[in-house]
Amino acid sequence: MASTPTAATSTKPAFKAKVIPLDDARPRRALKVCLLGYRSAPYGGGQGIYLKYLSKALVEAGHTVDVISGQPYPHLDPRVNLIKMPGMNLFETGLGSIRPHHLRSMTNIIEWSGKLTGAFSEPYCFGRRVVKYLKNHGRHYDIIHDNQCLSYGMLELQKRNFPFITTIHHPITSDLSIALKAAKNWRERLLIRRWHSFLxxxxxxxxxxxxxxxxSERSRQDIAVAFDMQPAGISVVLNGIDTEEFRPLPNTVKNPNRVMAAVSSDQPLKGMRYLLEGVAKVLPKYPDLELLLVGQPKEGGESSALINDLGLSKHIRCVSGISTEDLVGFYNEASVVIVPSVYEGFGLPAGEAMACGTAVISTDGGALPEVVGDAAIQVPVRDSSAIAEALDALLASPAKREQLAAAGRQRIEELFCWRRAAQQMTNYYWQVLQRENS
Structure with missing residues (x-):
């Protein structure tokens, strides 16, 4: 990879955040906001969902919002302007898509060489592209808001006095630690460390x-430890759930034999192994059980092998790349949704399922307890027997499922809505602007 800027990119002193209530509702003018995401498709993970719904909520709060994103691109509200910042997109197209003209750009060469050597160069390269664009086109924005790119380019924007903030969802150091623990040998650990070299x-x-x-509060504490920061210097604005979109559908009948899990990848972080083992344990008692996976296990990967070993193939249905409307329908049709993650910085699938009025089983990984509270059954991480026990209890009790479904919907409506999140984020923007102008 090309040489990187030195760490001392700004002489502005560190500060302790001035306390301004995030629920301050004083009237202020509308803002021009630019959100940044290096890859933002909603089916690729929580960061894409965050961009989709935060941008929509900010527009509905009266602001003008542009999203600058690399591939794969986000699905945005029509009122949000998408500025495409294409890169090589090698994780989608593969190295075979390279043509000589692609390598006329130093940024493209860095991204290509990173892929060749097993590194993940997209955040670094996106930062280079965004700096070049915003130097020419970005001075009219009131706020530039990075969605966990955390590249050297973000420091360059800060150094150039752009009004700049960053959302860090959770430290990817957690992903690295969990992946290393799950690795089978030293070669696999070496590849994992190489891919995570962007840390x-x-x-x-x-x-x-x-x-x-x-x-989330859990993310604030974990980020502070992982990145050697002071927790007081990190603000918390809880994610929201679009409760108008994710809602109980009155004409949908729940399938008493369907269990659902939104597990977007084979990463050990997502706890797929414990989900599959837990479901396998209850099959003798519930032979008609169906597990609907939103996400496709990698062909030839560990999860696919485990599905075969456990004899689950005929009990599993996989869907991927679906619309939000379809996702809401699936949440409504399921009797139980399981969130088996070892760690979550927030846990959007749990909140979405609860908003749809479906009973949830969740691990206590990361910030999930903050989201589900007492409106779901919580089980320890990495405990397939606990998942099986909780699933058995819910499948055997329609009354318990209904009680959790009602409690879950109420909790999301009261504590996690994007209107509230947009109001809090707006007040955080103004806190930043006042500090920058003081």
């Missing part, structure tokens, strides 16, 4: 950012 950049960048916000 060196993220640690350096995070410590120098002036304005950082995260989505």
């Amino acid at each position: 060196i950049m993220q640690r350096q960048v995070a410590r120098q950012l002036h304005h950082v916000v995260t989505v």
